[in-house]
Each structure stands twice: as C-alpha cells, then as structure tokens.
Amino acid sequence: MDRLRSLLPALVACALVAFAALSPAAAVAQTGGASPEAGDERRSERPRSRDRDAAVDDAEDVDSEKDSNSDEPASGGRPAGKARIVGGQAVPPANAPAAVKTAIAAANKIANLPYRYGGGHGKVEDTAYDCSGAISYALIKAGLLPAPLASGPFMQWGEPGPGRWITVYAHTGHAFVVIAGLRFDTGFRGRESALVGTTPGKGPRWGTARPTAGFTARHPAGL
Numbered sequence: 494m495d496r497l498r499s500l501l502p503a504l505v506a507c508a509l510v511a512f513a514a515l516s517p518a519a520a521v522a523q524t525g526g527a528s529p530e531a532g533d534e535r536r537s538e539r540p541r542s543r544d545r546d547a548a549v550d551d552a553e554d555v556d557s558e559k560d561s562n563s564d565e566p567a568s569g570g571r572p573a574g575k576a577r578i579v580g581g582q583a584v585p586p587a588n589a590p591a592a593v594k595t596a597i598a599a600a601n602k603i604a605n606l607p608y609r610y611g612g613g614h615g616k617v618e619d620t621a622y623d624c625s626g627a628i629s630y631a632l633i634k635a636g637l638l639p640a641p642l643a644s645g646p647f648m649q650w651g652e653p654g655p656g657r658w659i660t661v662y663a664h665t666g667h668a669f670v671v672i673a674g675l676r677f678d679t680g681f682r683g684r685e686s687a688l689v690g691t692t693p694g695k696g697p698r699w700g701t702a703r704p705t706a707g708f709t710a711r712h713p714a715g716l
Contacts, residue, residue: 574586574588574589575673575674575675576597576672576674576675577675578675578690578691578699578700579689579690580689580690581604581690581691581692581699583597583601583672583675583699584597585597585673586673589658589673590658592635592636592637592716593635593658593672593673593716595634595636596632596634596635596659596672597672598634599630599634600630600631600672600697600699603622603627603630604677604697604698604699605692605696605698606619606621606696607621607694607695607696608621608622608623608679608694608695609621609622609623612626612627613625613626613629613630614629614641614643617629617630617633621696622679622696623679624644624667624678624679625641625643625644625647625663625668627677627696627697628642628647628677629641631670631672631677632659632670632713637659637713638650644664644666644667645663645664645665647661647709647711648663648665648709648711649711650711651712651714652714653710653711654711654712655671655712656712656713657712657716658716659671659673659712659713659716660711661710661711661712662708662709662710663709663711664707664708664709667680667708668708669681669703675700675701676702676703677700678697678698678700679696679697679698682700
C-alpha cells in the first residue's frame with residue numbers, strides 16, 4: 494500500500510500528459526480536420542480579399558474620374574476646351590490646335606464689320622461680309638479652305654457631322670460656324686451679346702448656341 498501511494502503522483506502526472514497530447518486531435522476532429530488556428534487564418538483572409546476587390550473598384554473609379562476630367566478632346570464630337578467671349582472677341586482655350594487658334598484670330602479681325610450680301614466672296618479681304626463670306630474668311634486664314642464658298646456648297650464641304658473643334662452648319666439660305674464651342678454668325682443675336690461686348694447691328698459676331706434644326710453639319714478633317 495505504501496508503494497502504491499508513492500506511485501500515485503507519477504500516475505496522475507502521466508494521465509495529465511496523455512490528456513494534453515490528445516486535446517489537439519480532438520479539436521481537429523471537431524473542426525472537420527482543420528485546427529482552430531487554420532480556420533481563423535481563413536476567416537482573416539476573406540476580409541483581405543474583399544478589401545482587394547474594393548481597392549480595384551476604387552482605382553477604376555479614380556481612373557474614370559481622371560478620364561472625365563482629361564484635357565484631351567472628349568468623345569462624341571465635343572472639343573476638349575471651350576473658347577470664351579471677352580469684349581466681343583473670342584479667346585481660344587489653351588489646348589486648342591493651331592488651326593483653331595488661327596481661325597479664331599481671323600474671325601476676331603472681322604467680328605465688328607457690317608453685313609453685306611455677297612461680302613467676302615468677290616475678295617477675301619473685304620469691308621463687309623455675309624454669312625458664308627465670314628465663315629470662308631476664318632477657314633481660309635486657317636488653311637482649311639482654298640476659296641470662299643456660298644452657304645449651299647458648305648453642305649457638301651469637309652466631312653459629315655459635327656467636328657471636335659470646328660463645325661459648319663449650313664442650308665441653302667444660311668450658314669454659321671461653331672469654333673471651340675462658340676458660334677460665329679451674322680444673325681441670331683443672343684441675349685448675352687451686350688454683356689460680352691458684341692458690336693450692335695448685323696454682321697459677323699461671336700455668340701453662343703442657336704437651334705440647328707434644318708442645318709447640315711460639316712467639319713474639316715481632323716478637327
């Protein structure tokens with residue numbers, strides 16, 4: 494009996510060691526063959542995966558925002574920048590092509606002259622202009638037209654549809670041109686004309702948009 498009492502502590506210690514050794518195996522069996530640590534690792538990986546997806550979405554949103562604010566000409570025939578009217582003269586956007594800036598400078602030169610039917614057709618440098626004569630002047634100076642055209646022939650000029658920077662709108666009785674978002678026209682004065690310093694009276698002047706129903710849109714190649 495004394496010998497059994499002396500061995501009892503050793504037996505208890507062995508039993509505790511055996512129980513401790515069996516506990517991980519029991520835990521593995523309860524978790525379907527994976528330890529709790531492995532499950533925790535998988536759970537911690539899933540949020541990281543979602544975070545990566547969110548990061549990709551955020552990056553695409555940033556890229557889309559950059560594209561929408563890009564200085565390059567937008568799709569759909571719209572120019573990258575828009576000119577503005579100061580003192581009756583058009584100021585081109587900084588990113589306008591050279592031909593566009595030259596056309597605007599030429600139009601500014603005649604933007605306070607009177608209207609005369611046939612003006613600008615007998616000679617390019619004239620003292621008064623009609624609608625197609627004024628358009629022709631700006632396009633000739635920009636190297637986009639060899640000689641003056643009447644409004645009817647402008648319906649077949651250049652390429653079909655609106656351009657990115659220059660669009661001529663024409664029918665058999667009238668024509669006007671939109672350059673970098675501003676209209677150069679001999680009629681249809683807008684309410685803002687006096688506010689931007691437009692010279693009163695008929696003749697070539699800068700203005701904003703007007704209705705284009707019934708007009709044929711044409712543009713120079715590449716612009």
